[in-house]
Amino acid sequence: MSAVTRFPARAHGPADRLAGFMAHLRDNGLRVGPGETAAALRGLACVNATDRAEVRAALKALCCGSREEAARFDDLFAAYWQNRGRARQQVVATGAPRAGQRSPFGGPGEAAPGAGRSDRPDGAGGAAQPGEGRLIAARAENLARVDLRALVTPEDVAAAQDAAGRLARALRDRRSRRRKPAPRGARPDLRRVMRAALATGGEPLRLFHRRRPDRPARLVAICDVSGSMAPYARVFLPFLRGLMGSGVETDAYLLHTRLVRITEALADPDHLRAVNRLTLLAEGFGGGTRLGGGLAVFNRGYARRLVTGRSVVMILSDGYDTEAPERLGAELARLRRRGCRIVWLNPLKGWKGYAPVAAGMAAALPHLDHFAAANTLEALAALEPEFRRL
Amino acid sequence: MTWKALQADLASAGYVAADDLAMALHLALSLGRPLLLEGAAGVGKTEVARTLAGLRAARLIRLQCYEGLDAAHAIYEWNYQRQLLAIRARAEAGETGAAVEAQLFSEEYLLARPLLEALRQAEPPVLLIDEIDRADEEFEAYLLEILSEFQITVPELGTIAARARPIVILTSNGTRDLSDALRRRCLYAWVDYPDRAAELAILAARHPELEPQLAAQIVGFVQALRKEGLEKTPGAAETLDFAAALIGLGVNDLTDDPAALEAAMVALLKTRADREAVPPEVVQRLAGRAA
Missing domain, CATH: 3.40.50.410 (von Willebrand factor, type A domain)
Structure with a gap:
């Protein structure tokens, strides 16, 4: 692995580095806090912490909470521990590069061939066609980042x-016309109350309710x-x-x-x-x-x-x-x-x-x-x- | 125990776990945290719990979630009949109200449902909370105390702490998004459809009598079928059913007997739209390519 991990000069030991990683995850939208950091440190004690793949799998289980997060985790891990952050920002060009392919929102110096460079559909860009809107064609896959x-x-x-x-x-919520059993509701569910009362010698000890559920x-x-x-x-x-x-x-x-x-x-x-x-x-x-x-x-x-x-x-x-x-x-x-x-x-x-x-x-x-x-x-x-x- | 050892143990018990899953399971066991498994139906989420229980010789306590599941069915309920009987019996014996009341709300009159049952075990059991996404969101809130503190608070009785910390496994098919509160109490693993090698290993573990050549054909066939964009993509469980069906029909090669293969498709295609999407010609083409 040619990538070298670099840490801030003030990082002292694994706990500090891991806290930095957690902050990195947080910046990228994962919901991790001090609790997860502590769990991650304890978790690393249970695996071979010198094996990168093992650590990645362990931290993945500890820090992710959904499929989307799990899918992104490998990239985030590499970006932090293997200094891949810079590489990720590079434009992934598909096919031959051509002028203006980067994005319609590139820097001001970028030449803008063709119509439709205005970022507002009804801006003062000088509409060539009558009416609103313009035609812009793009067939190529454009994986450049747009800010x-x-x-x-x-x-x-x-x-x-x-x-x-x-x-x-x-589009507001509509209410069902039917009434369904619910823990709290406007009306008692007499049928269920009576059924449950049978078990308690005819005494209605437990009250059940019905309500019209939101749809x-x-x-x-x-x-x-x-x-x-x-x-x-x-x-x-x-x-x-x-x-x-x-x-x-x-x-x-x-x-x-x-x-x-x-x-x-x-x-x-x-x-x-x-x-x-x-x-x-x-x-x-x-x-x-x-x-x-x-x-x-x-x-x-x-x-x-x-x-x-x-x-x-x-x-x-x-x-x-x-x-x-x-x-x-x-x-x-x-x-x-x-x-x-x-x-x-x-x-x-x-x-x-x-x-x-x-x-x-x-x-x-x-x-x-x-x-x-x-x-x-x-x-x-x-x-x-x-x-x-x- | 390392996670590799756990993976090997699971494999010897007939469960082939991917690296991510084995690691998540290992951490869940080491840290004593609940594990949330998400994935499509039939990829072996429930089976993990069953295998783990077998491996540790622990009791498996299963709570199947459904819409409308409430605390009375999942955690505990007072045994009203017994309480009423006790009141009558003691009234006849001439006991006073206060003495009776002190007796009525004791553990003796508590009916343990799966979650309380799991906390009362002397040996740590495996608690499987299956298809949590089917339960209502309110029910998730009941789980929070159990999953983080391993205790249950009964208002009349006080807090019941776990005698031994259960191994908790939650599964979800992802029919709705679970709450953040629940997710952050659990470790997480996404269980994907097995890849070719893993599926071959699963077949070898579950149907050792299968010819290696036929096993390879079955796996190739099912893997190709998964790419067909079906409504209900067949999981590993369906592959096993399919293999069992082929063994039962005495098929030695997928391309040998089109009629038998078509009959065995009932194990893989579970909706009418899927049956129509994969007519016999397509089955034959896929089988020919897998052979």
Whole structure:
């Protein structure tokens, strides 16, 4: 192993180093505290602490709490103990490098060929086409990091929260009409009380209740952040973050050439940390789109446990897909079979004379419950009556 | 005992554990902390607990979680019938109220449910809390005291501490996210579908009578089937059922008898959509490639 571990000069002994590692994990969003540090030190005493693989496996069991964390742990471990942190930030180029491939949000000196370099869909970038929105094509996989701090500012989130809150209220929880047994409830469950009273000689010692259970609506947002959609990220990402804080159970994903779950990162109460975590997850931002493939991954994995008949799946995409449109249609049909409602928000629909001619969009249309334009916050807020109807 | 030794012990008892799982188990045993296992159905989460109990000659106490599971079914309940009988009997004997009352809320009248049962054992038992994700979120809160302090507080009686610290294993299929409070009290391991080598080892351990060539075919077949994007991906348990079915049907080679292979598919495909997604031609193609 050529990588050398370097420690801060003030680190004294293993306990100090491990505390540094825990702080590193904490910075990266794992929920570890002093308790875990103590447990990790005791745990290291039970294994051969000079064997890297053994230590990694041990710390993994001790510090991770979910599959996502376990999957990230190996990278975090290598980044801290093997000084791989620097390497991870390098651009992973795919194919021949070409000008402007890095990202639409690169430094100011970066040449910006083609239209669509504005990071605001309705900015003063001089719209060449009539109406709102522009076309940007990107097929290549772009794994460069994009700093989302400039994209998701607290002001944007505050504005988006308002719109998101209104949408969320439109989706508000409904109550079941049936009454089910519950530990606390408005009415006694007389049948159960009497049944239990039989066992106690006819004396109703234990009271049971029934209540009408809440049927919370769930919102699943899949946000396409491929190159063609990148300008709208400025609208959508704050909107997603606004939704997280709105009281509706929300699950959010980014979709480009891969599908990434960002629920946990978005739900972080600390704004800066949330955006930092998002930045780490957003590798691939502004690359090509694999809508069908991404949805297939979603259907096979997350959808199984998170999408029910009470879910509303919101897809934010322009429908430009690098894969066969049939696949997108098939995956949407499959998702639809879970009983959820599917809302597709397409920023291009705001165009004058827009017709869903993109093959992917045309294939998707028959499976949608609602198809609407959404390129600005105002357009998103205007969806409220539609959501009320769903 | 090192984790390698534990892994070897488990293997000799017929359980093939991946490195991560063996390490997590070893730490859970050494530190006396509960272990949370997550993974798809049929990858051997419950089996770990069973094997471990066999290995340590410990009693296995199992709590199967379900929606609506409450403290009365999981922890303890007062034996109301006995209490009422005692009240009547003592009233006839002429005892006064205070004396009776002091007697009524004692351990004698406590019905132990699995969790209390586990704390009362003299020898450390293996406590398996199965499919915790099926229980309600409120129930997780009941578990917190047991998992961190290994004690149960009965309001009328006081705190009952564990006589011997049980080995606690929780399993979850991930149908909902568990609370952070529960997660941080447990060590964690994700149990994945076994890879080719591991699955061969599992087959060899559970069906030693299987021809090595057929075993390789079965594993190749199932591994290919997992990539087909089924609704219900077959786990290791299904592989074992499938192998048992093939042995029962007297199949020596997957490509020999299409009808028998098709019949044995009932062990692998568990939904109608999956049966339709894998028609006989696809089965034949996969079998041909695995051979």
